[in-house]
Amino acid sequence: MRLLSVAITPVRLIAVEENSVALKLESAQMTRRQWLGQVTLPAVGAALGAGILGEKTMFAAPKAAAVNDLGARVYNVRAFGAKGDGVALDTAALQAAIDACTKDGGGTVLVPAGTFVVGTVELKSNVTLRIAAGAKVLGSSDGKQYHAVDAIPLHGDSTLEDGNWALFFAVNAKNVTVEGPGTIDGQGGQFHSVVRGTPPPSGIGGNKRPYQILVYRCEDFVVRDLSLLDCAYHSIRVIQSKRVHMDGLYIHDRVNSNNDGFHFISAEYVTVTNCTVLSQDDACALFGSCRFVTVTNCVFSTRWSVFRFGGGVAENITVSNCILYEVYGCPIKFHGRPGTRYENMSFSNLVLKDVTGPIHISMGPSAKRVPGVSGTQTQANPEPEPADPSNPAIVRNISFSNIHGTVTTDPPQLRDATFTSNYNMGERRSCIALSAVGGSIIENVSFDNVHLTFGGGGTAEDAARRSLPQIAGEYFMLGPMPAYGLYARNSRGITLNNVRFQVATPDLRPALIFDHVEDAAISALSVQGNASAESVMRFTAARDVLFTGTRVLTPSPAFLQLEGAENECITIDGGDLSRSSAVLAFKDGAVASSVKLRQ
Known part of the structure; x- marks a missing residue:
């Protein structure tokens, strides 16, 4: 050949x-x-x-x-010197990979299998940080590896600033994604002082604790398919950002105080889907002016609130298809000072299991601060801050539908929290509450297909409470509630349709109290009474109220007790009130002419 x-x-x-x-x-x-x-x-x-x-x-x-391939390259952090051995500090290598990626027009920074110890790292535009299935990003337990992000101003008043330290942060960035399926572990227990007044093991605490992800004025920010564990502060905190998407996250933070899951401040076009959040503090806080927000298909549990609204103008928000269990701090909580407005919100298809609260809307001046007393502590006879009639707090057009569950009177410690927390007496005997003071406005609030079983145990002393503090604030600050189902004062446009309130143990409180409520429609309401109580319901200065198809499920002395001469235009149309010895009772100058019976 x-x-x-x-x-x-x-x-x-x-x-x-x-x-x-x-x-x-x-x-x-x-x-x-x-x-x-x-x-x-x-x-x-x-x-x-x-x-x-x-x-x-x-x-x-x-x-x-x-x-x-610009914008599509993969930057493996090991190629930039990362060790991933759980010992060496890999902050510089990870930051170098992110810097190279964004300089080249973007791409993916890959954290492969291994344990990568890091301190503060900046996320930048057009970068996807991918944490592989076998990878863990471990926040350093050395506080010296973190620093404040000076570009992010502190939020909050002078006595309670929220801090601007972070494990990962982004400022004025666009098109940023943090994704799994790996894990970010913040080692948050190392930032908690074992003995009050002594430094924590990390050397830093308080508002210098790092958030896991801190976002400020960003657009198109995505976190998905990731486990976020043991944060030192809030797990994900988003400030003044747009088009933010959280999907498929597992957040477990119960190793430090203020362990929020999501904390949004004046964020717009936000979606939260398919997430499980087990937190110590607010699971999904929405502060400031949050707009166009949807939360769906999620599971939440916390010692505090799940959906908490505080300040600003929040509107156009929906929450649906969620399970809220072991929530010992009120699942849905609104607190608004003068100038606050909450409008156009829907909460639907929710299962509540073993919660306190369960819904609290409190609008108006808060209690004046008392030196040495925390804002979350109950004060004896609290004095309200000055009201501002020209700039009232407003809640309107809020709906609650297809909500079923149980409300407990004995909230235990969270089963997997690493430290204990105390409870206020007002947290034990709670109810749905709508409370406007200082000229504030609550209007057009509806409850449709809401079935709740309350723990009960209300005493005659609880039921006798006629004058609650004229303050807005935490749901327990009004003290043990005088009703076991729904308490409303200074509200209008209230609708209840197919609502059922029951108690697990005997309760001497009315199921429903209206105090200065006008324009209310109540249809197909089923409630339990108590033969030793005064009445099933109690009205003070209620006007233009229509009952249709109401049922009393257990014996009681009276169905409705009217108190004072200001009640008028109340109609009771049909229903089954036969288990009440009397339909009406009158007290403190109330007159029979204020009620029309259509049996």
Whole structure:
């Protein structure tokens, strides 16, 4: 057989970056054996192919590839010096990978299998931080590895600033994604003082504790398919940002105080879907002016609130298809000072299991601060702050529908929290509450297909409470509630349809109290009474109220007790009130002419 001689242009291999090579022509001649010993097989294939197609083609292909993959490259943090051994500090390597990625127009920064210890890291535009399934980003337990983000101003008043320290942060960035399926572990217990007044193991605490992810004035920020564990402060805190999406997250933070899950401040176009949040503090706080927010298909549990609204103008928000269990701090809580407005919100298809609260809307001046007394502590006879009639707090157009569950009177400690917390007496015997003071407005609030079983245990002393503090604030600050089902004062446009209130143990409180309520429609309401109580319901200065199809489920002395001369235009149309010894009772100048019976 005759061998065909092939002339090959000599080349030298030059490394450009991981997984890529370039071929450079050399003027010197070398043998085939020498050449083959200096190149890899892929390079041989490229060179032979180029020889067949021509010298021009050999140069054009690599050059085009180097340009066309900008924004789509993968930057493995190990290539930048990360060790991933759980001991070495990998902050600089991770930051270098992010910096290179954003400089090249974006792409993916890959954290592969391993445990990578880091301190404060900045996320930047057009970067996807992917934490592989076998990877864990471990927040350093050394407080010196974190720093304040000076570009993010502190939020809150002078006595309670929220801090601007973080494990990961982004400022004025666009198109940022943090994704799993790996884990971010904040080692938050290292930032909690074992003995009050002493430094925590990390050396920093209070408002210098790092959030896991802190976002400020960003657009198109996504966190998905990730486990976020043991944060030192809030797990995800988003401030003044737009188009924010949280999906498929598992958040477990119960190792420190103020362990919020999500904390949004004046964020717009936000979606939270398919998440499980087990937190110590607010599971999904919405402070400031949050707009266009949807939360769906999630599970929440916390020692405090799940959906908490505080300040600003929040509107156009829906919550649906969620389970809220072991929520010992009121699942849905609104608190608004003068100037606050909450409007156009819907809460639907919710299961509540073992909660306190369960819904609290409190609008108006808060209690004046008392030196040495925390804002979450109950004060004896609290004095309200000055009201501002020209700028009232407003709640309107809020609906609650398809909500079923149980409300407990004995909230225990969270089963998997690493430290204990105390309870206020007002947290034990709670109810749905709508309370407006200081000229504030609550109007057009509806409850449709709401079935709740309350723990009961209300005493005659609880039921006798007629004058509650004229303050807005935490749901327990009004003290043990005088009703076991619904208490409303200074409200209008209240609708109840197919609502059922029951108690697990005997309760001497009315199921429903209206105090200065007007324009209310109550249809198909089923409630339990108590033979030793005064009445099933109690009205003071109620006007334009219509009952239709009401049922009293257990014996009681009276269905409705009217108190005072200001009640008027109350109609009771049909229903089954036969288990009440009397339909009406009158007290403190109330008159029979204020009620019309249509049996």
